[in-house]
Each structure stands twice: as structure tokens, then as C-alpha cells.
Amino acid sequence: MVIRYRGVVLVRDGFDTHQLWPYECLCCWHVWEVRYTVRRLDDGHGNTVEVWLRNGVTVQPPWAGTCCPGCGAVQVTSFPPGYLSRHPELVSAAEPDPAPAPVEPLPPVTSARAPRPRRLLLGLGVPVLLLAGFELYLVVLAVAHVG
Numbered sequence: 001m002v003i004r005y006r007g008v009v010l011v012r013d014g015f016d017t018h019q020l021w022p023y024e025c026l027c028c029w030h031v032w033e034v035r036y037t038v039r040r041l042d043d044g045h046g047n048t049v050e051v052w053l054r055n056g057v058t059v060q061p062p063w064a065g066t067c068c069p070g071c072g073a074v075q076v077t078s079f080p081p082g083y084l085s086r087h088p089e090l091v092s093a094a095e096p097d098p099a100p101a102p103v104e105p106l107p108p109v110t111s112a113r114a115p116r117p118r119r120l121l122l123g124l125g126v127p128v129l130l131l132a133g134f135e136l137y138l139v140v141l142a143v144a145h146v147g
Ligand SMILES: [Zn+2]
Pocket: 025, 026, 027, 028, 029, 030, 068, 069, 070, 071, 072, 073
């Protein structure tokens, strides 16, 4: 806070602290946290004034005027600061992607040709089976000659 007095600029001392307030909606049970900056200032009469900020903008204190970001209800409750860090199971799952990936249409089904995977399996499987059979034949032949 800046006060101009007879050409002299007085800057009142203050300090900021940060608080993380956990909330729960009493309508949809959504759980979330809001980070506040609490700026404590001297009012010039010996009293301390608290100013609550979110992202640098002055807002109402966390116990007044909070509404659910999920459903917009104002029936919310808060937990002690840091409560959710001790109870992570209460945090809601991540929001689903609002824009799902476009679905491509399926190709038309034709019965004239066999599906490609089956043809690929036959094309690779038959030579492998023939080679393995030939190798097995050679091993059996070698054992028969040795024994
Ligand atoms: Zn809600």
C-alpha cells in the first residue's frame, strides 16, 4: 500500500503467506484445493488487516463465497489446510478430456478376401514350421547315427 503525504511516499510494511485450502462440495462430493495468498498489512492505527488474494487478485476470504467448480453449488465445506496431503484418497480423479478424439468410421466388411493377419500368419508360419521340421529331422537323424 502506498500513501502520499506532502511529497513523501510511505510504503506500509506487510508480508505475504500462502495457504492451501481444501474444499468438498456437499452436492456432488467433488474435492479440490485453492491456493491463497494472505497479505497482512498495518492499517495505520495499530491493527492488522488481512487481504486474501488468488493469482494476484483480491478475493473474498476462503470461508465466504466459495462455490463448487464442478457443479456450481455453494454448499461446500473446507478441511484444515494441508488435510488433502495427508488424505490423497479424497482427491477427485482427474477430469476427463473435454474433447474426445474423433472416431474414424470402420472400413466396410468384405467377405471376398481373408483378413490380412491370417494371411500374414500363414505366410510366415508355414515356412517356419517347415524349417523347424527339417531341423528336427536332422537332429533325429544325427542321434540315430551316433547311437
Ligand atoms: Zn459440486
